[in-house]
Amino acid sequence: MVFYRSNEDGTFTICHKTEVVKNTLNPVWQPFSIPVRALCNGDFDRTIKVEVYDWDRDGSHDFIGEFTTSFKDLSRGQSQFNVYEVVNAKKKLKKRRYVNSGTVNLLSFSVESEHTFLDYIKAGTQIHFTVAIDFTASNGNPSQSTSLHYMNPYQMNAYAMALKAVGEIIQDYDSDKMFPALGFGAKLPPDGRVSHEFPLVTEK
Template sequence: KICKMISESVYLILLFICIGFSKMNIVFGRTEVIENTLNPDFVRKFVLDYFFEEKQNLRFDVYNVDSRSSNISKHSFLGQTFCTLGEIIGSAGARLERTLSGIPGKKCGNIIFTAEELSNCRDIATMQLCANKLDKKDFFGKSDPFLVFYRSNEDGTFTICHKTEVIKNTLNPVWQSFTIPVRALCNGDYDRLIQPFYFLFLSHDFIGEFTTSYRELSRGQSQFNVYEVLNPKKKGRKKKYVNSGTVTLLSFKVESEYTFVDFIRGGNFQQNFICVFVCIVGNPAQPTSLHYMSPYQMNAYAMALKAVGEIIQDYDSDKLFPAYGFGAKIPPDGNVSHAFPLNSDCENANCVGIEGVLEAYYECLRTVQLYGPTNFAPVINQVADSAADVLDGSQYFVLLMITDGVISDMVQTKEAVVNASSLPMSIIIVGVGPAEFDGEYGVHSTLMIYTFILGK
């Protein structure tokens, strides 16, 4: 939380952590963007591992967001502060207030940190709410309401945990359903107080509030989940005041969020190997090619496949790996394919063990003609479709992509990665050869960039 900032604007905070003996600061995460307020209260939390025996140095930088660019140098620096994680946790009520500095001769405001130990609760709640007959706030129209959820802390204070979208020009808003971890709502304490507030957009005028708990919300749509929205100031000065509207819970659903270990313990951990071979420097018969089949040593692709495959194959029970290639013309018609089985068996692409994948790869090089472009998106989408069919925690998919650094469909690839981010699958991209791998770093940072720009 930031108090008394320089001017009413658009704010963003970056968290840096200091690592190693070199004292190098790296970006750990960034908050969402808060608009049109001098006292932004950020929803996004930073989850850090706390080590009592270590001094964990933190740096917080505050920026005014001047554009939609994800490049932080394009925005205005407003101040920074330094502290340790131990200082926050060791403060009274785990609440620490610091003064921002960094701009000579200017008061940059204050920043407030709060910390809480997370519970092991991994449930995810999805809910939708609507309101009816809210107070009219706009002089020329109705209202532009949004809803902010606060959860109570152990010291009696409240911390923001969710904010809905704004619904323009209505007194009867129906907000989109949203998903939130249960531990963000109540940290596993089902009776912990949750206090939603209604605000008017732009001026952030207060409409009213009500209180509930996770236990009450979990009852779902019922007479118990229709709440009166009350404005304490109006209630105190108006004898005939009834309420400032009502809010109704339309739906509530709880699902468990499975971890990587949960999938492994399920006994059906499945590896999906996608071998990417793109001939940029010649054909496999030429020594300059990354696919060159030397009689004396493995080529770069084979070494990468063997090195990574031998590590992750231990998590597979049957050691049968579907292996594909793409970026090649396939006999007998010479059609270009971006997902063909290395063993040439369209009915069963499984190879027995890593050695079986290597054998299929070598044999494939003798029969297909390497051909661009290198499109990653179709392969990611193919595995994502399989993962989307198994959401009960019984299977986990690993997509291994080996590339020489060129991605032809970068926009589509980033979109595919974002769409697959909620599925039980991981994507491992291994680069081989001397090429620059800027594209792969772009894919790696896609989720953070999309979160910053689009708010996904």
């Protein structure tokens, strides 16, 4: 089956193709998921067209027929309202007694909501931000302008600017607006051993 979303200009765009079910006259397709935006662009009454084909090995699949529905109708789930006659318009014109080329029954339908970042924030989510500073020699001597840690007396270095930019935003989602700051890759007193995790502020 091929699912089409209707567009504002009257055209249709393919939004999903099911798998091929072979060697049966009564196929049952596997459940699939598709974003509501892709299926109907968020318009629950928008027409959804479904075409049904008979698969051929050589690729010349035979058109069986089609039917239309909507997200609103599909959301009713398995019921008498979701039994669709598959109609081939050409056969209907040629054959007076033609009724349909079969029916498609909806077996199940469910909607799963995907929460956005804003939803989490509205619900009271807290973001805990931790800063880690690289003290390894690979960053160069902080007294030299070529170092990423260069301490310019007139402006912040790139690291400091990045931390400030992110921190000023993140702090609004942190209850105490305080960020743990750690360092790694430095030799610490009194024995000069290299530590890969230490607080930048220690109690005396």
